[in-house]
Amino acid sequence: MKTLNETGVGKAIDRVEGHLKVTGMAKYASExxxxxxxxxxxxxxxxxxxxxxxxxxxxxxxxxxxxxxxxxxxxxxxxxxxxxxxxxxxxxxxxxxxxxxxxxxxxxxxxxxxxxxxxxxxxxxxxxxxxxxxxDAAINFEENKSKAYKPTESSDYSRGNIEQGMSEADVKVEETYTTAMEHHHPxxxxxxxxxxxxxxxxxxxxxxxxxxxxxxxxxxxxxxxxxxxxxxxxxxxGFGSxxxxxxxxxxxxxxxxxxxxxxxxxxxxxxxxTNTGFRQFNEQKMRIGAKKDGKLTALSHDTISHTSTTQQYQESCGFVSKMLYNVANNSIKHRLIPMNLQTPFAMRAPGEATGSFALECAMDEMAYKLNMDPIEFRVKNDTQTDLSENKPFSSRLFVECLRIGAEKFGWENRKKEPRTNTNGNWLIGHGVSAASRKAPYQKTSAKVIIELAGGEPTATIKMDATDIGTGSYTIIAQTVSEYLGIRVEQVNVEIGDSEFPKTPGSGGSWGAASYCNGARAACENVISELKNKLNLAETEEVSIGDLLKRNDLTKYEATGTAEPSEEFKKHSVFSFGANFTEVWVDKDTGMWKIKRMVNVGSAGKILNPKTAYGQIIGGLTMGAGMVIAEQSKIEPNFGNFITRTLADYHVPVNLDMANIDVIFLPEDDKIANKMGVKGIGELGITSVAASIANAIFNATGKRMRSLPITPEKLIEAPIEKQIET
Structure with missing residues (x-):
């Protein structure tokens, strides 16, 4: 796998498997x-x-x-x-x-x-x-709400007294938000x-x-x-499917x-x-209370969703609401309705993508009622402690994401009052939302095989990791290159086979951190073992090729396992971000378009800015899809999906997207793991929908609380009463 690139992590190199894909040599399951x-x-x-x-x-x-x-x-x-x-x-x-x-x-x-x-x-x-x-098939959500049940004990969470917090509030927001059924469609x-x-x-x-x-x-x-x-x-x-x-x-x-x-x-x-899972419909009731100065007094987030009649899956929409902001009185509830539909399952950022829409729209509504800037309102309620776990964050550049994004976006030029920024028939709006995503790290093993051929060392790394288009091959190769001190083109990556050392697989934004630390551990072990054979100090610098030669070896292999430290377990480890969107809405037709987007993320060490950028672009596109058109509709009499092909299940295309700026903040979080790597694939979709909906409000004065936001919905929606200034 040769590519024109540099050595080590942190470089925006091309995908090492790219040529296999473009030449049709990469074998997928049916090939x-x-x-x-x-x-x-x-x-x-x-x-x-x-x-x-x-x-x-x-x-x-x-x-x-x-x-x-x-x-x-x-x-x-x-x-x-x-x-x-x-x-x-x-x-x-x-x-x-x-x-x-x-x-x-x-x-x-x-x-x-x-x-x-x-x-x-x-x-x-x-x-x-x-x-x-x-x-008596249960195929109508509203008609079967009485069957809703509490899935598990962990489905609910509370701290403080939510009713007391609401009673102490000077300003309240109590609204319901809905997100549509969606299908993954890789x-x-x-x-x-x-x-x-x-x-x-x-x-x-x-x-x-x-x-x-x-x-x-x-x-x-x-x-x-x-x-x-x-x-x-x-x-x-895959996207979870x-x-x-x-x-x-x-x-x-x-x-x-x-x-x-x-x-x-x-x-x-x-x-x-009908047979490979989907994201379920979620109805989310938000209640937020705040003092006149913007200090939150209460935040509750109640979700009603559905599962099948044979298996249970709950999308934890309230997960973000219990940890993102500093609020003493907090309540999270999840309820499920058994319905005669296939079992839903995780879709990119399950819970965060949908839950952040409700949370960040409600936060925008509260900021407007308080006559506060939406960014200042969020900064006012920042916290360095995960109150839901009573643990400090390993790192949290939440405010920095908002501040730097605002500067890049030109937030100071935003007009606070809706419908006041126009260009001909277009109403122009700017919206912001905060993002967070847990950055898991799981036990991972790897094997590295070093060989000398023609006097030059090569390395083969093996693990049962998968590459779902995210760049696993490339970042693993870069890690081996970094820790063995060889060029990336001297590294061969073999993954995707259950006979290889065990990993947690791809999902949950743990892949990069887990895979690369597993590879790191194997590389460190092979160097250590070869040095021990020569009674060399660990600190003595010797190339991997020289170590093989001095041991009179042409081939040597070692395994390594990486897993979370005790310090990791004492902290709450997250990636954070902020989304900024500018939309233009035709005031007569309700047609709207995304003009530009700025995404800022703090996700630890970025192993490869090029593949990371691709992940963010993909997340932003899926987030935009939630708002533009994506929805799976059920035929009410028979229970089959009306949307059955990509001809009627609409996803965003290039013309739907915008000019996009992506900013990765430098972050050195060694509590997260030795390499300081955090997941980014799901952070990119989290709260994108809210930033678009908030921008549409800023443009039109219309609060859109149900996704997708179609032109007919916009035309029919009333203009909200403006605040007194």
Missing amino acids: FPVENKVYGQGINSTIAKGEILSIDTSEAENLPGVLKVITYKNAEKLKTFEEEMPPLWPDVIAPVLQTNKVHYYGEYVGFVVAETFEIAQHAARLVKFEYKKDH MELHAVIASWDNGKLTAYSSQQMIDANVTALANTFQIPKENVRIIAAFVGG KLNIERHVVMASMASQMVRKPVQATVTRQQMF
């Missing part, structure tokens, strides 16, 4: 050359609730090229849930085709295996199902090639968290974990065992609306 491969296609239910009365597979089975039609009648018996409504997580079992019950529209009810992809798709349409439909479709050999399962599968997913597959099929191997060398995007084992992986694995051939299954774009 591995597996011999004797056949193809599988899932069949989806056409009712939202009920049971299968009969199945006619004869026409499909008689089609030339069809090898097997699998339904609950002949499927392999898998491990099923031992408790009602178990939580969905990457290491949790994924039983499928075990019963005649149907729980949501689109649930898998069958799987066809054929010699070609086209035959499998055709045969899937020939299988006929007769259903007994249950007309460019690479979910896919797998599954095969068995002497009781051992190998799955080339598009997954984010390999070790946890191995556990899920092993437990589903009730086989030893060491008998399962997952390979995910390249993953074409590939964190767990989805049912197509299990069906392909089951089918492979039954037909005794490798089976490839690719989830269609339409099936990704």
